[in-house]
Amino acid sequence: MGLFSKKITLDDILKALPELSDEEIYAYIATNDPFDKAGSYGIQGIFSKHIGKIEGCYFNVVGLPTNALSHLFKKATGESI
Numbered sequence: 290m291g292l293f294s295k296k297i298t299l300d301d302i303l304k305a306l307p308e309l310s311d312e313e314i315y316a317y318i319a320t321n322d323p324f325d326k327a328g329s330y331g332i333q334g335i336f337s338k339h340i341g342k343i344e345g346c347y348f349n350v351v352g353l354p355t356n357a358l359s360h361l362f363k364k365a366t367g368e369s370i
Contacts, residue, residue, distance in 0.1 A: 305341040313339075 323329035330336040332350045348354045362370050
């Protein structure tokens with residue numbers, strides 16, 4: 290088996306989001322914040338006030354799961370990044 294031929298999955302993430310009113314949704318859209326985000330929100334931005342909790346890795350929500358990637362790289366190569 291080649292170095293990167295094994296399938297690996299990363300942490301699942303659970304986000305607790307409340308149901309938003311139409312007024313809250315339109316107000317968020319009016320900020321232009323959702324238009325440059327995958328999934329239309331960023332946990333680290335203005336939308337964070339709506340997120341009650343996350344279960345799992347914060348960096349998986351934000352984007353690149355650096356901690357998991359570092360561990361996987363070391364496991365595959367024996368070297369740290």
